Amino acid sequence: MASKGTVPEVTLKSGNARPMPAVGMGTAVFPVVHENTKNAVLAAIEVGYRHFDTASLYRTEEPLGDAVAEAVRRGLLRSRDEVFVTSKLWCTQCHPELVLPSLRETLQNLKMEYVDLYLIHWPVRMKPGPRTFPSKREDALPFDFEGVWRAMEECQRLGLARATGVSNFTTRHLEKLLAVATVPPAVNQVELNPVWQQRTLRDYCAARGVHVAAWSPLGGQNWGGKGNAVMESPELAEIAQARGKTIAQVSLRWIYEQGVTSIVKSYNKERLRQNLEIFDWELTEEDRVKISQIPQKKLVQFEALFLPDGEFTSVDPAEMNIEEE
Numbered sequence: 356m357a358s359k360g361t362v363p364e365v366t367l368k369s370g371n372a373r374p375m376p377a378v379g380m381g382t383a384v385f386p387v388v389h390e391n392t393k394n395a396v397l398a399a400i401e402v403g404y405r406h407f408d409t410a411s412l413y414r415t416e417e418p419l420g421d422a423v424a425e426a427v428r429r430g431l432l433r434s435r436d437e438v439f440v441t442s443k444l445w446c447t448q449c450h451p452e453l454v455l456p457s458l459r460e461t462l463q464n465l466k467m468e469y470v471d472l473y474l475i476h477w478p479v480r481m482k483p484g485p486r487t488f489p490s491k492r493e494d495a496l497p498f499d500f501e502g503v504w505r506a507m508e509e510c511q512r513l514g515l516a517r518a519t520g521v522s523n524f525t526t527r528h529l530e531k532l533l534a535v536a537t538v539p540p541a542v543n544q545v546e547l548n549p550v551w552q553q554r555t556l557r558d559y560c561a562a563r564g565v566h567v568a569a570w571s572p573l574g575g576q577n578w579g580g581k582g583n584a585v586m587e588s589p590e591l592a593e594i595a596q597a598r599g600k601t602i603a604q605v606s607l608r609w610i611y612e613q614g615v616t617s618i619v620k621s622y623n624k625e626r627l628r629q630n631l632e633i634f635d636w637e638l639t640e641e642d643r644v645k646i647s648q649i650p651q652k653k654l655v656q657f658e659a660l661f662l663p664d665g666e667f668t669s670v671d672p673a674e675m676n677i678e679e680e
């Protein structure tokens with residue numbers, strides 16, 4: 356990774372996006388309060404973030420766009436081109452004819468002419484309609500890898516997305532996509548942290564030039580009320596104490612050392628700042644060995660997208676499984 360300012364950047368191997376800063380700010384929050392998201396993004400810009408992650412599902416595109424425009428007005432940014440912005444195509448829009456209209460809606464929300472990166476949010480297709488979460492199991496349809504990817508390629512050809520990629524894809528999904536892709540995906544954004552290290556997927560992506568980005572790099576926002584295996588990890592706590600760092604910093608530093616970009620959410624200026632202070636120190640070999648031995652546990656399964664009752668009538672659920680063997 357090359358370094359520009361305090362945050363190193365990675366040049367993506369597909370598309371023509373500007374280099375991606377190695378730590379990005381996640382914006383997903385529930386419920387969304389426009390001013391809170393806007394102010395958090397402005398605070399992030401002030402402390403040095405130049406990479407932002409949103410999705411049509413999150414409903415944070417509008418406040419993110421407003422914050423970037425405000426930052427330009429205030430002179431915190433010279434122009435929108437100084438930030439790397441990612442958004443994502445939701446499952447109900449994963450139909451070839453809905454991809455471009457969906458990106459145009461995203462750009463309208465962001466009030467931007469292009470996104471730096473546009474991702475297929477999940478390898479899951481649902482019946483067309485409003486963006487629902489969770490959805491009915493009966494609404495799941497077989498994924499159209501070729502049709503949807505052709506439409507993603509068209510978004511890039513039109514210059515509306517500088518690069519395109521995927522999210523929550525396993526090696527099995529990537530295999531199917533790469534078999535039909537003319538332009539390979541630049542990024543795969545997946546759940547990844549010291550408690551879910553994704554070694555198989557990382558090796559597969561590295562061999563094919565697909566950059567990996569990590570969501571829930573700190574173990575997430577306790578959506579399911581199951582606690583937080585990263586922030587409660589005794590191994591990480593021990594390393595943090597020995598290094599005089601926080602558990603969050605140890606987790607983000609470890610991810611950075613794996614060549615992976617972290618997408619980390621904080622709406623708190625002090626924690627936003629803390630999460631960028633990971634580039635001027637290193638873990639020791641002993642720390643790395645200790646982290647490699649942490650018991651592995653995945654936080655989110657694809658079933659989280661669906662209501663608990665009902666049936667998968669048109670699709671084999673195994674096709675949507677996102678847990679790599």
Ligand SMILES: NC(=O)c1ccc[n+]([C@@H]2O[C@H](COP(=O)([O-])OP(=O)(O)OC[C@H]3O[C@@H](n4cnc5c(N)ncnc54)[C@H](OP(=O)(O)O)[C@@H]3O)[C@@H](O)[C@H]2O)c1
Nearest residue numbers: 381382383408522570571572573574575603619620621622
């Ligand atoms: N592609 C996908 O399917 C997918 C799925 C999930 C998430 N994402 C993206 O990834 C982003 C990050 O994931 P996430 O939000 O699930 O989880 P995360 O970034 O692992 O954790 C966020 C939580 O950690 C807290 N936090 C942040 N910095 C901290 C620090 N230094 N010390 C202690 N606590 C800290 C935050 O609270 P405060 O705000 O109070 O600091 C928040 O509750 C999302 O916002 C979204 O953009 C993508």
